[in-house]
């Protein structure tokens with residue numbers, strides 16, 4: 001099987017010298033090179049294994065880098081994450097890679113698993129290979145869960161609380177286990193610390209199991225779309241260059257999708273609530289796990305018993321371990337199993353339904369559908385698969401892999417596109433009840449090319465400073481950041497110096513007041529949260545640093561809220577001290593109408609209508625929440641163009657390399 | 663087995679060249695992309711914006727008496743501020759600078775002869791030399807003495823003896839008034 005180029009390589013005296021002492025080149029050549037025979041008919045669905053490996057590497061590299069800047073302490077985790085987003089060089093890029101990488105890891109792994117199910121890749125002699133894959137899935141889920149806790153937002157905290165509480169369902173020892181997991185009596189600093197440690201460790205355990213997984217793979221080689229074993233060398237081609245180039249092409253296509261999300265929709269998989277710092281005293285109204293856990297979450301909630309719900313949830317994954325024995329058919333590929341093919345797609349649809357239900361509140365019809373879907377999930381494994389093997393009449397199998405001319409690269413690519421298209425689902429769970437959807441506005445910073453309207457943003461800063469800043473803090477923003485919105489060095493200094501900040505202790509051991517400096521955070525209007533509550537009838541004015549990221553609807557919602565004040569409609573009774581706002585969830589808001597016409601005097605002569613001020617301050621706050629937005633989109637454009645060209649080149653390389661097969 | 667007989671001699675001239683060109687272009691693109699991707703992961707270890715923003719320190723030197731020194735922190739490093747006596751200034755100026763390991767006139771190292779401001783990090787391997795307290799060992803030249811490997815600095819902070827190769831560096835600083843200095 002040696003290709004001319006590889007025999008030339010192994011003839012090189014330096015290579016020979018090393019090989020004699022450490023046969024590393026022949027090891028690679030046998031693992032992923034010209035000496036690893038691979039079925040020639042693998043479709044693009046077989047790319048997802050190498051994609052998963054690539055994502056694992058991306059996650060490890062970006063994760064190690066993030067750990068250099070992250071502080072796992074309850075008082076600093078959220079802020080240090082924001083510091084990564086704002087002040088660390090390319091920190092926003094690396095964090096968005098890592099954050100979205102988790103979602104893409106699951107997308108790739110789920111497709112990989114469904115491919116295995118469709119083509120019966122788990123059947124003898126690949127049961128252990130499959131089982132190791134399930135172990136990887138479990139480790140991946142644990143890692144993702146702990147990683148989601150680290151930024152210490154509201155969803156982090158409450159997700160951690162709910163998931164760790166699952167273990168309290170265990171009879172007798174449950175409560176002890178939960179206390180042990182927490183290192184306390186609630187999710188707290190000790191929990192965050194250990195989750196950080198374990199989140200760092202587990203990817204390396206995954207690497208270990210991946211090695212076993214690939215080892216097991218190499219014993220019998222890849223399965224293939226036809227599902228029959230290779231009959232001889234005419235059915236196989238060397239992994240290199242055929243599949244190295246095919247995997248490389250697939251990887252660049254994958255990176256195009258990945259980059260599109262990172263640069264242009266980095267929060268599409270996330271929950272706005274996680275941009276609110278963790279608050280152990282208030283649970284968000286709708287707590288939902290990340291999209292990749294939604295189906296299991298639906299199963300958990302489908303069963304009206306704490307213990308059984310937890311058992312069912314874990315069983316839904318553990319059942320995969322025995323799948324090779326539940327499926328009694330001896331035909332691997334669904335291509336030759338006409339009935340199974342139907343049940344496979346029903347099963348896929350069932351998982352999608354479970355995911356949808358997992359994002360909805362557990363009430364009414366959602367609950368019934370969730371129960372049905374849960375029942376079907378288990379029935380598929382425990383009833384359909386065992387019986388189908390006996391009743392189904394498979395189509396005649398071809399005599400060899402080489403026999404049927406495999407067409408359908410186009411169909412496969414289309415299916416791939418559909419696969420990617422499907423993943424968006426579940427990203428947008430229930431919106432706030434009791435308030436209409438805020439009307440969409442046109443924002444200068446919308447879209448792929450959008451940038452902040454600089455004049456509006458500066459006016460917005462004035463509105464914040466003169467109006468909102470009286471009650472609302474902007475803790476994640478520093479005065480020096482104002483240079484980015486067009487203030488000169490001296491203007492920034494003057495703005496900073498206009499406030500007195502507490503510093504110290506001085507040599508006498510006392511705190512003292514000094515004028516602010518550019519390196520100071522925006523001064524908060526109140527010394528602490530309690531003072532803020534006391535000054536506002538008990539209602540805490542929220543920090544505005546991340547407000548457009550922390551609310552569903554973002555800038556549209558903020559604008560709608562600022563302009564949505566009116567007298568209550570007839571029949572609506574307001575509580576003491578509350579105001580009516582059409583767009584506030586529940587319609588009763590403690591904040592009185594903040595913006596009134598001509599409240600500020602714009603230096604550029606723009607008329608200060610409520611509408612104008614609302615637009616301006618929203619633009620400013622959108623910048624405060626996403627100061628990296630313009631740099632992100634600019635870099636995104638370059639990256640996209642580069643990746644498209646590279647994948648086009650690789651497509652032609654792949655065609656060239658493959659031109660002598662078929 | 664597939665046909666891999668693309669030996670150069672058998673290759674059909676132009677076709678082979680086109681193929682090589684394609685492979686090389688794709689390879690070059692991949693290498694450039696990988697290289698560019700590495701930059702953010704390297705640059706993230708450089709000082710971040712908040713660290714750079716803190717790179718000035720203002721010091722009130724009014725309480726420092728003649729002959730005394732204070733140490734302040736600037737960019738995480740100690741900065742020595744010594745209010746020199748006339749004798750110390752004279753000692754620093756009364757030597758032939760050409761005999762020094764790192765020749766530099768005292769006049770070039772101060773803005774006001776009284777005030778000597780130095781980064782207090784030994785130029786050998788980074789220890790903090792002794793000599794800030796009047797009770798400290800100050801070495802053979804009355805300035806600072808680095809105990810790690812025995813470097814002696816004079817009253818201008820210049821290296822006189824020992825393994826250190828250079829004088830203690832003078833940071834950028836500015837007198838904002840008679841008694842306040844901004845370092846950095």
Ligand code: FES
Pocket residue numbers: 784785786787788789808809810811812813824825826
């Ligand atoms: S570090 Fe000062 S003498 Fe070596």
